[in-house]
Amino acid sequence: MRSAILGFVGGAAVLQTQASLPSHPYLLLAALAMVAVLASWRMRGRMRLVAGMACGAGLGFYWAAAMAAQALAPQLAKADEGRDVIVTGTVDNLPNRTAQFTRFFFAVERSEGGPVPPRIALSWYAGFRGETQALPDLRPGERWRLKVRLQRPHGNANPHGFDYELWLLEQGIRATGYVRADGPHERLDEFVFSGRNAVERLRHGLRDKIRRALDGRQYAEVIVALVVGDQRGIDQDDWQVFSRTGISHLVSISGLHITMIAGLVAWAASALWRRSFFLRRAQLPLLLPAQKVGALAGIVAALLYVLLAGFGVPAQRTLYMLCVVAVALWMNRIACVSHVLALAAGLVVLLDPWAVMWPGFWLSFGAVAIILYATVGRTAVHKNPGDAGAIDPDARRASPLTRRQRIVAALLAAVNTQYAVTLGLVPLTMLLFAQVSVISPFANAIAIPVVSLLVTPLALAGGLLPEPLATPLLLLAHALMRWLALVLEWLSAAPLAVWHAPMPPWWLFAFALFGTLWLLAPRGWPIRWLGAFTWLPLLAAQPDAPPHGTARITAFDVGQGMAVLIETATHRLLYDTGPAYGIDANAGSRVIVPYLRARGIGRLDGIVVSHGDADHVGGALAVLKEIRDGWTLSSLPRTHPVAMASSMHRQCVAGQRWEWDGVRFEMLHPTAASYADASLKTNGRSCTLRIVADGKAVLLAGDIEARQEAELLGRSAGALRSDVLLVPHHGSGTSSTDAFLDAVQPAIAVFQVGYRNRYRHPKREVVERYEKRDVAMLRTDAVGAIRIDLAAPLRVDRYRLSRPRYWHE
Structure with missing residues (x-):
């Protein structure tokens, strides 16, 4: 059974790497199911094991394909993108409200103006494109009639980035x-009953209750996350501390918390049932054993807590494992722990085949598997041995452990478990995040008892008890969390708190995993310590780089904005940092920093911020905060926050030149005199950089417009010739004049634009100018991130085309 389940999980994972779905997945699924039944009936021994895994893989593949085909079936027609429609339906999840917007899911019951998928994601803005409107207090389960404008699912596509379309x-x-500002917007019903709406309304009420009790306090949203699983309000700086200290898994409804609550309820129910609720004549244990009652009560408590958590993967894994153990207890059978883990994984993938695409799935099951590997079947002392030579029979008999001995044994078991998890997850953590927290064992040793045994029970009690009793408990939970956060901040400030290295290839991960299993093998295993040496190539790896004399250009898909990474053999330069998406979200934190971390790049030798528009400077502060910089060139004022945050800031001026690893860099614009012109727009001072490598050139033109293009033609027309052009101003009608394009003569034009952006970039007349010159046009909104190897010959990689997935447009 375990081999078939592992095959099922593997088959579902393979399906998620496919560019298209197989035809007729339901028929193939049925055929494979019949083969699996025959194989299990006719085969024995190893052949049955192999056949079971193969059939399981096939079943997983086609089950995931069938689920995907069903999920993809409802579509918004291309022709309906950007059109206003009126929809009637219910608020379908816990809304996320800020001062600027409210985001929520909407279950559509009917639509006017065109067909609409049954479930859509909406944003309701307080101010948008000059319009202003008051944000209503949306609650789950309310029925509304709204005027909305929709588009098909689309997200930024970058290496090592979050796949929004998959989510x-x-x-x-x-x-x-x-939601359109001009309406109509009408609340039709206060609450429409359904099981989902009831659960979401309960979560909403608990969240509001906690926020009222902890109004204005720094870690109120952490308490919210522990009670209802909503982590969206936690500040990014706090997340950074939790990540660096390796305790992010605790700042949610984790498997540890669910097990603790289920165990507490099971113990209480069993104890009360064993005593017949203190009713003398009831004799309830004669009707049903107390262990079974406790198991049932624990499962009910776990289910309720998991529903509060929003049914995340770690919560599902714990619930299914507890259910398997409870069913085994009710059937009077002993459950093997490996069967329990396999069944839980199979159930998660059966209900959600896309779970295998998220780190939480592998970390959750990986951690439990490592604990089982390192602890199950190991010897332990349960009694004090008797004196074999004693005359007294009682002295020869083994005696129970003292309370002190039991406490010491429990502490040693906890230390051993933390040791196993910390070491066992190193290869997987490096594979998923390209970093490992060095201080995680110390941080978890403090955080696990504080969060699991104190903060979480207090927060839950405060959330469920009535107001007079709730507020003191919530305040105490917050005070403990605040004290813990101070300790974690001190730990995370250590210079070597986190070790960074490039994400390993699969063979290096497998080698390190083999060494880790060798290291955690039972006592008596030969030279276990040699397993640690398999980490050396994993942790000491260096980022790959282009050969000397060549350069690698990566134009990120950041939406409507610019961000380009230039790499030489030993240096790296970032040109622009993309837009800001919101108060705590920008291209720097969402796209650039994750990419650099995954590549193992911890330092940028230089940063060029072309000018001060938000779509170019929006991610700069996030990059400067997370990545060490050598210097920054920009046209920003010296008092600008980005200029002040840089380790060394200078204004970009035409004539600046430098060379890295045989690659030449030259600043062509702006002139020094332009900084004295107060009437000049920021676009007019865009730092314009030309890079030459191996006889090939790229021109990064920022947002220069026709006037600046004419100035460049007048000053240095002969120096403009480039094979690759980052199209000025995203293809605006104010740029890319005929004379400029004739001077540059690009073979490739890169348009960094957002999908269906409100400026309608690139303009049709601009596209026609490039088409007339037979220029190959690459758009980030269509092909994702673009990588160009600046060498002879030019090599181009389009992320969406080199890594196609069936859910991408």
């Missing part, structure tokens, strides 16, 4: 959009 597919969202 939407998993959530059942087949269109996104926003």
Whole structure:
């Protein structure tokens, strides 16, 4: 059974790497199911094991394909993108409200103006494109009639980036959009009953209750996350501390918390049932054993807590494992722990085949598997041995452990478990995050008892008890969390708190995993310490780089904005940092920093911020905070926050030149005199950089417009010739004049634009100018991130085309 389940999980994972779905998945699924039944009936021994895994893989593959085909079926027609429609339906999840917007899922019951998928994601803005409107207090289960504008699911596509389109597919969202300011907007019903709406309304009420009790306090949203699983309000700086200290898994409804609550309820129910609720004549244990009652009560408590958590993967894994143990207890059978883990994994993938695409799935099951590997079947002392030579029979008999001995044994077991998890997850953590927290064992040793035994029970009690009793408990939980956060901040400030290295290839991960299992083998295993040496190539790896004399250009897909990474053999330069998406979200934190971390790049030798527009400077502060910089060139004022945050800031001026590893860099614009012109727009001072490597050139033109293009033609027309052009001003009608394009003569034009952006970039007349010159046009909104190897010959990689997935447009 275990081999078949592992095959099922593997088959579902393979399906998620496919560019398209197989035809007729249901028929193939049925055929494979019949083969699996025959194989299990006719085969024995190893052949049955192999056949079971193969059939399981086939079943997993086609089950995931069938689920994907069903999820992809409801679509918004291309022709309906950007059109206003009126939808009637219910608020379908816990809304996320800020001062600027409210985001929520909407279950559509009917639509006017065109067909709409049954579940959509909406944003309701307080101010948008000059319009202003008051944000209503949306609650789950309310029925509304709204005027909305929709588009098909689309997200930024970058290496090592978050796949927003996959996440939407998993959530059942087949269109996104926003609520129009001009209405009509009407609340039709206060609450529409359904099981889902009831649970979400309960979560909403608990969240509001906690926020009222902890109004204005720094870690109120952490308490919210521990009670209802909503982590969206936690500050990014706090997340950074939790990540660096390796305790992010605790700042949510984790498997540890669910097990603790289920165990507490099971113990209480069993104890009360064993005593017949203190009713003398009831004799309830004669009707049903107390262990079975406790197991049932624990499962009910775990289910309720998991529903509060929003049914995340770690919560599902714990619930299913507890259910398997409870069923085994009710059937009077002993459950093997490996069967329990395999069944839980199979159930998660059966219900959610896309779960295998998220780190939480592998970390959750990986941690439990490592604990089982390192602890199950190991010898332990349960009694004090008797004196074999004693005359007294009682002295020869083994005696129970003293309370002190039991406490010491429990502490040693906890230390051993933490040791196993810390070491066992090193290869997987490096594979998923390209970093490992060095201080995680110390941080978890403090955080696990504080969060699991104190903060979480207090927060839950405060959330469920009535107000007079709730507020003191919530305040105490917050005070403990605040004290813990101070300790974690001190730990995370250590210079070597986190070790960074590039994400390893699969063979290096497998080698390190083999060494880790060798290291955690039982006592008596030969030279276990040699296993640690398999980590050396994993932790000491260096980022790959282009050969000397060549350069690698990566134009990120950041939406409507610019961000380009230039790499030489030993140096790296970032040109622009993309837009800001919101108060705590920007291209720096969402796209650039994750990419650099995954590549093992911890330092940028230089940063060029072309000018001060938000779509170019929006991610700069996030990059400067997370990545060490050598210097920054920009046209920003010296008092600008980005200029002040840089280790060394200078204004970009035409004539600046330098050379790295045989690659030449030259600043062509702006002139020094332009800084004295107060009437000049920021676009007019865009730092314009030309890079030459191996006889090939790229021109990064920022947002220069026709006037600046003419100035460049007048000053240095002969120096403009480039093979690759980062199209000025995203293809605006104010740029890319005929004379400029004739001077540059690009073979490739890169348009960094957002999908269906409100400026309608690139303009049709601009595209026609490039088409007339037979220039190959690459758009980040269509092909994702673009990588160009600046060498002879030019090599181009388009992320969406080199890594196609069936859910991508």
